[in-house]
Amino acid sequence: MTLRIDTSLNEYIEVAIILGSGRILAMKKIRAARKQSEKLLALIDSLLKENNANLAEIKKIAVADRGGSFTSLRIGAATANALGYAIGAKVRSLPVSGPANQKKKISRKKSALGFDIVEPVYDRGPNIGGKSSKSS
Numbered sequence: 001m002t003l004r005i006d007t008s009l010n011e012y013i014e015v016a017i018i019l020g021s022g023r024i025l026a027m028k029k030i031r032a033a034r035k036q037s038e039k040l041l042a043l044i045d046s047l048l049k050e051n052n053a054n055l056a057e058i059k060k061i062a063v064a065d066r067g068g069s070f071t072s073l074r075i076g077a078a079t080a081n082a083l084g085y086a087i088g089a090k091v092r093s094l095p096v097s098g099p100a101n102q103k104k105k106i107s108r109k110k111s112a113l114g115f116d117i118v119e120p121v122y123d124r125g126p127n128i129g130g131k132s133s134k135s136s
Contacts, residue, residue, distance in 0.1 A: 002060040007076030008068035036075045062094035091116040
């Protein structure tokens with residue numbers, strides 16, 4: 001079974017359980033504007049419980065690799081990496097459809113300890129604490 005995590009939608013999060021055949025067993029999408037970190041694990045847990053599945057059955061974790069804000073992508077990648085490490089599942093990026101000019105935002109690699117991880121790829125520097133467009 002594969003657990004698919006998509007936090008690239010900014011306002012929403014979507015998780016799905018995909019069987020080895022590629023058939024989607026179950027999928028949930030909820031509104032989570034600025035609440036992805038608070039809602040993602042609970043959403044995964046409820047999806048698994050509703051389908052009589054558990055984390056031990058998950059062999060792969062796929063995380064959406066395009067679009068999304070800095071924070072939403074980081075939340076998806078960090079969750080996938082932590083779960084993958086904890087349960088011994090392979091972690092990979094999952095291309096999602098979108099504009100042709102949109103760059104890949106998640107890369108897959110091996111950690112120094114040999115387990116799979118994904119990490120966000122940022123196409124510009126952070127804009128934290130910069131000048132506001134409001135006049136003082």
